[in-house]
Amino acid sequence: MSDAFTTRILRLVTGSAETVTDLTHECEQFLAETASGRDGLLNVFVPHATAGIAVIETGAGSDSDLLAALHTLLPADDRWQHRHGSPGHGRDHVLPAFVPPHATLPVLGGRLELGTWQSVCLVDTNKDNPERQVRLSFLG
Template structure:
């Protein structure tokens, strides 16, 4: 198995970060041909997703997450997990909706994504600007 970590700086804002080029670079470095790629974010307040970026879908996802996980908590009653900045409790619920991991098939050295799909880090936590993403490749 090949494995590496990516350092990702997300800053102090909610963000969707396209990791596709960095994923492809890692696969190139490994001389990957066919197999499975695991993408994992070892944080309690972030997730990874496959989605379209650049056409507004990334912003739509963040807006939808704000609607589903409002900073004020369910029915405005606050979050029981209350340390950090206001609304930070919602960030700890995020990985239940946006998984912290995904597995992609790799064909001909590339992740087998659809035409408009990208591998993305989803981070709503304004309190942690530095993230790590672990890539692990198993040859087929």
């Protein structure tokens, strides 16, 4: 594989509750090991039909606010046609339309170029599948 493109898979266990998991440190560590001071792009991708990637502030309540907003937009009730799994699981399959399964972020001088309060997060509302993968890919 070319030095211009490097990829790694993170394996995470999100548990049995809806979660917003901050991946910023893992992204920064990956870039420290692979970007070698170069400019480029970091792509973060979750290959699951019931999870997404968000760039948001964490730690000040925004992660909880995001989950609350998703509950308002996508209630976990019996309205969904997709009905396997726990009650309301069909809404988990609609989540990626609101929180996409990917984000592409600028890398300058080998460092992730985020705003002051921005974090890269995995958003997982699927309580039935606690094991997740996230692919980090650097192109530079």
